[in-house]
Amino acid sequence: MEKILIIDFGGQYNQLIARRVRECNVYCEVKPWTTPLAELRAMDPIGIIFTGGPNSVYLDSSPRVDQSIFTWGIPILGICYGCQLMAHALGGEVTPAQDNSAREYGKTLTYYDTSCKLFRGLPSEGVSWMSHGDYMAKVPEGFILTAHSDACPNVAIADEARGFYGVQFHPEVNHTQGGVDMIRSFLCEVCHAKGDWTMGDYKNIAIAQLREKIGQGKVLLALSGGVDSSVAAALLAEAVGPQLTCVFVDHGLMRLNEGDEVEEAFSKWDLNFVRVDAESRFLLKLAGVDEPERKRKIIGEEFIRVFEEEARKVGAVDFLAQGTIYPDVIESGAGEAAVIKSHHNVGGLPDYVDFKEIVEPLRMLFKDEVRQLGRELGLPEYLVSRQPFPGPGLAIRIIGDITKEKADRLRQADYIFREEMDRAGEDKRLNQYFAVLTNTRSVGVMGDGRTYDYTLALRAVTTSDFMTADWARIPYDLLDKVSGRIVNEVKGINRIVYDITSKPPATIEWE
Numbered sequence: 306m307e308k309i310l311i312i313d314f315g316g317q318y319n320q321l322i323a324r325r326v327r328e329c330n331v332y333c334e335v336k337p338w339t340t341p342l343a344e345l346r347a348m349d350p351i352g353i354i355f356t357g358g359p360n361s362v363y364l365d366s367s368p369r370v371d372q373s374i375f376t377w378g379i380p381i382l383g384i385c386y387g388c389q390l391m392a393h394a395l396g397g398e399v400t401p402a403q404d405n406s407a408r409e410y411g412k413t414l415t416y417y418d419t420s421c422k423l424f425r426g427l428p429s430e431g432v433s434w435m436s437h438g439d440y441m442a443k444v445p446e447g448f449i450l451t452a453h454s455d456a457c458p459n460v461a462i463a464d465e466a467r468g469f470y471g472v473q474f475h476p477e478v479n480h481t482q483g484g485v486d487m488i489r490s491f492l493c494e495v496c497h498a499k500g501d502w503t504m505g506d507y508k509n510i511a512i513a514q515l516r517e518k519i520g521q522g523k524v525l526l527a528l529s530g531g532v533d534s535s536v537a538a539a540l541l542a543e544a545v546g547p548q549l550t551c552v553f554v555d556h557g558l559m560r561l562n563e564g565d566e567v568e569e570a571f572s573k574w575d576l577n578f579v580r581v582d583a584e585s586r587f588l589l590k591l592a593g594v595d596e597p598e599r600k601r602k603i604i605g606e607e608f609i610r611v612f613e614e615e616a617r618k619v620g621a622v623d624f625l626a627q628g629t630i631y632p633d634v635i636e637s638g639a640g641e642a643a644v645i646k647s648h649h650n651v652g653g654l655p656d657y658v659d660f661k662e663i664v665e666p667l668r669m670l671f672k673d674e675v676r677q678l679g680r681e682l683g684l685p686e687y688l689v690s691r692q693p694f695p696g697p698g699l700a701i702r703i704i705g706d707i708t709k710e711k712a713d714r715l716r717q718a719d720y721i722f723r724e725e726m727d728r729a730g731e732d733k734r735l736n737q738y739f740a741v742l743t744n745t746r747s748v749g750v751m752g753d754g755r756t757y758d759y760t761l762a763l764r765a766v767t768t769s770d771f772m773t774a775d776w777a778r779i780p781y782d783l784l785d786k787v788s789g790r791i792v793n794e795v796k797g798i799n800r801i802v803y804d805i806t807s808k809p810p811a812t813i814e815w816e
């Protein structure tokens with residue numbers, strides 16, 4: 306199988322490069338810059354990409370490559386630090402840019418030489434995303450300049466005879482117009498990739514790798530019913546089914562039918578599926594608690610206790626599997642950020658479970674790739690395209706103290722709202738929607754009698770990354786229908802409001 310190797314110099318966007326290569330239907334692997342050349346050669350790639358990185362090539366301590374990589378005869382695309390590294394290694398000169406005002410950060414109007422293979426067929430100017438403080442003062446012999454900006458004459462270089470290309474900007478980020486086309490040109494025009502790799506191939510490779518790693522070992526996975534843990538479970542089921550135990554802890558704060566749906570989806574695999582009905586246990590711990598962070602802590606801790614108990618029943622476990630995906634890896638690295646809400650991804654690491662190693666088969670994938678993989682594995686669409694659902698579940702959508710009665714009412718109301726939204730096709734347009742049971746009661750009139758019941762809030766948002774969000778403009782008629790159905794069908798709710806705050810200043814969830 307044709308493959309591209311991405312040599313990682315520690316840049317922020319390295320997995321994004323890998324993702325773009327996969328988008329072009331070419332298989333790739335990211336390797337640390339310390340990987341010996343012989344190992345890279347043994348992998349028999351058709352091309353190499355050097356990533357960006359935080360260092361300056363002119364410092365002795367900076368990452369380097371084995372100089373013979375340049376006489377191997379393989380095409381190389383250097384991005385940002387990767388471009389400077391190539392220039393430096395091949396006799397060019399890289400200097401700090403302060404000296405010549407060519408530091409560039411952010412969106413930059415860039416002019417391309419469209420006779421260069423990398424830019425062929427693209428407009429001769431466009432915005433590119435720059436983030437560099439160093440500057441290629443002298444281009445190495447054999448290279449020509451193929452792009453410039455107003456501030457910097459040396460934005461891209463090429464030695465087409467040797468198949469070496471370098472760009473100072475980041476073609477992998479969305480802000481670079483035509484960036485993916487440039488990567489595709491490198492893959493297809495320079496490396497002659499056929500571009501016939503699919504997510505089905507990814508699945509097969511991942512299964513083979515899991516089999517090799519796990520051998521005859523036992524694997525334990527906490528299944529939440531969310532997309533990530535479900536896809537990880539399905540992949541492991543396919544790879545080592547009978548050795549896998551999936552523990553699904555139903556804390557009684559799931560959405561309507563959720564537990565049955567998850568169990569049903571996994572019934573086709575030969576694996577050990579443990580469904581723990583822990584509703585009463587969780588509700589007991591939560592009784593009378595109304596402070597959101599306390600609720601989250603109690604649920605997170607109790608979840609781990611239940612999980613540990615189940616793990617002990619399974620016995621000596623060799624591997625603990627987790628559905629960590631790439632954005633989680635990045636987010637957990639952002640250690641300085643203030644804690645707005647302590648997120649419990651059900652499946653947080655227990656302290657006492659006796660296991661030898663962790664497996665995270667989705668660690669390199671982005672969310673939409675995980676969904677695609679789930680489809681390849683034959684998971685039902687309702688699981689694969691599921692909206693995010695917080696680990697603490699309905700506990701943080703019931704404002705104030707939690708009772709079973711409130712949870713049941715919210716479950717019903719939430720189901721009606723989601724059902725009507727899906728029927729109206731809003732599921733294609735919006736990113737998340739759900740109902741919240743507020744702690745406010747108000748007076749109403751039903752039949753000829755007075756009511757004094759709860760107010761339910763509806764929340765629907767559009768967002769690309771869930772870090773910021775806008776409230777969704779859904780049709781009044783739809784709101785009307787939902788409101789009518791809920792007050793008629795769900796006992797104890799007599800008033801419906803629609804949340805019209807964006808994030809920030811609000812958050813998506815109410816607690």
Ligand code: XMP
Binds near residue numbers: 646816
């Ligand atoms: P907020 O409310 O912080 O939510 O704007 C952003 C996104 O995160 C989801 N969310 C959680 N997900 N565990 C999770 O796995 C949690 O504790 C949690 N809290 C919020 C929320 O549904 C939204 O998609």
